[in-house]
Amino acid sequence: MTNQEKLDILNSMKIIDQDGRGSELVYVHVEYSDENIEKLSKVVLDVNEYLKNVGDPDGTKDCIDISIAAFQYADADYYHHGKFVIYTKEQILEMYECEKSKRIIAENELENHKTMIGYAKEQIQGMLNSIG
Numbered sequence: 001m002t003n004q005e006k007l008d009i010l011n012s013m014k015i016i017d018q019d020g021r022g023s024e025l026v027y028v029h030v031e032y033s034d035e036n037i038e039k040l041s042k043v044v045l046d047v048n049e050y051l052k053n054v055g056d057p058d059g060t061k062d063c064i065d066i067s068i069a070a071f072q073y074a075d076a077d078y079y080h081h082g083k084f085v086i087y088t089k090e091q092i093l094e095m096y097e098c099e100k101s102k103r104i105i106a107e108n109e110l111e112n113h114k115t116m117i118g119y120a121k122e123q124i125q126g127m128l129n130s131i132g
Contacts, residue, residue: 004086006042006043006074007074007083007086010066013030013031013039015030016063017029017063027065027067028067028079029065030064032056036064037051037064040055040064045073054068074086
């Protein structure tokens with residue numbers, strides 16, 4: 001089974017809760033059900049061990065955290081809009097070029113602002129000199 005097929009299985013589960021603090025994903029919870037355990041067993045090596053150590057470590061059977069399954073067993077790159085994704089090399093290159101372009105624009109705007117501040121400073125200094 002490919003990693004994308006594994007992610008498709010995980011992404012087919014209904015998310016009941018998630019926590020992402022900044023750029024760090026803390027957890028993605030799905031309902032603790034036989035159906036979800038069966039799906040999870042297709043992704044992880046030992047579903048009982050996964051549930052015991054990661055998916056439901058406190059044993060409450062309230063929910064299952066599938067985030068570790070996605071990143072460790074299916075090589076997900078990111079969690080975006082409720083789905084785990086794997087980026088192609090082309091997509092990564094495109095994102096890099098986009099961010100590079102944004103950085104260049106920001107650097108140019110910074111230089112323009114520095115120039116404007118320098119000009120304003122000269123004008124203020126000139127006015128202060130003329131006042132005496």
